[in-house]
Amino acid sequence: MIEQIKTNDSRFLEIEGRFKQEINDFISYSHKRSELTGNVNVSSNKASSYKNHLIRLILHYERIYDDPFHSFTSYESFVKLNNIKNHKGFKEFNRKKSNFYSAALGEYERYILEFQGAVEIEREQNLNQEIQNYETQESNKDLLIKNPVIKEDMTLYNLKKRRKRSINEALYAKEKASWECELNRNHRTFINRKGRQFVEVHHLIPLVFQADFNYSIDFADNLVALCPNCHRMVHYGQSESVIPALEKTYFEREEKYPIYGIKLTFDHLLNYYLERPM
Numbered sequence: 001m002i003e004q005i006k007t008n009d010s011r012f013l014e015i016e017g018r019f020k021q022e023i024n025d026f027i028s029y030s031h032k033r034s035e036l037t038g039n040v041n042v043s044s045n046k047a048s049s050y051k052n053h054l055i056r057l058i059l060h061y062e063r064i065y066d067d068p069f070h071s072f073t074s075y076e077s078f079v080k081l082n083n084i085k086n087h088k089g090f091k092e093f094n095r096k097k098s099n100f101y102s103a104a105l106g107e108y109e110r111y112i113l114e115f116q117g118a119v120e121i122e123r124e125q126n127l128n129q130e131i132q133n134y135e136t137q138e139s140n141k142d143l144l145i146k147n148p149v150i151k152e153d154m155t156l157y158n159l160k161k162r163r164k165r166s167i168n169e170a171l172y173a174k175e176k177a178s179w180e181c182e183l184n185r186n187h188r189t190f191i192n193r194k195g196r197q198f199v200e201v202h203h204l205i206p207l208v209f210q211a212d213f214n215y216s217i218d219f220a221d222n223l224v225a226l227c228p229n230c231h232r233m234v235h236y237g238q239s240e241s242v243i244p245a246l247e248k249t250y251f252e253r254e255e256k257y258p259i260y261g262i263k264l265t266f267d268h269l270l271n272y273y274l275e276r277p278m
């Protein structure tokens, strides 16, 4: 199954060198987490053991798929490595190795999601900022996504074109919501310089999880218009307030997702919010 190569093997050192900074970051993340959970004594051994197991998984991935591992911090990379769990013989092999491979994957997932959670919020903030410039206009209905768009195609768009499309989708999402908070139409904010009530857009399926879907999730029906307070709540609130918000917004657009080729149950969505530091 997974080759138990030594840590001074040149192939091992190559991966370690390729992702030097990210790996150091992963180790200090793992240290910190052990400290927080009170395992100070074992934290340093554990973190470096996770690292070694991850490097072996990356080597294994590159060998069997003949696909170079480009990035250490994308969610897609986690999905790639995590797939190895479904391979024949992994379970037994993992058990023989005291389940350290699955533990390393779990730690890697937490690390990536914490990292990507910050990226997600920043990306949304940028979109919410940029869209302000377009709010006197109406969305261009001809440019809206109306059917499944293979996500690989998205890379064919140049960035500018892709950005323009995202803004158009966001603009349409706000129009559909009549520039009101979808959690409660009575939530009043303020009128912005373009004469609209200020609301923000939130990606119901966070964009970071794009790797779990074959088709693009960057369309208006995956966007929820929210007042700034509700928007922060959805990101940072306790499950008692987040769950009803997800219920309301999910079941209002449940039948829309198949139009875009997206299969999503409510439990699946809930898992994105509750099990993860999003």
Ligand SMILES: [Zn+2]
Residues within 6 Å of the ligand: 124, 201, 202, 203, 231, 235
């Ligand atoms: Zn959001």
Ligand SMILES: [Zn+2]
Residues within 6 Å of the ligand: 181, 182, 183, 184, 187, 226, 227, 228, 229, 230, 231
């Ligand atoms: Zn609100």
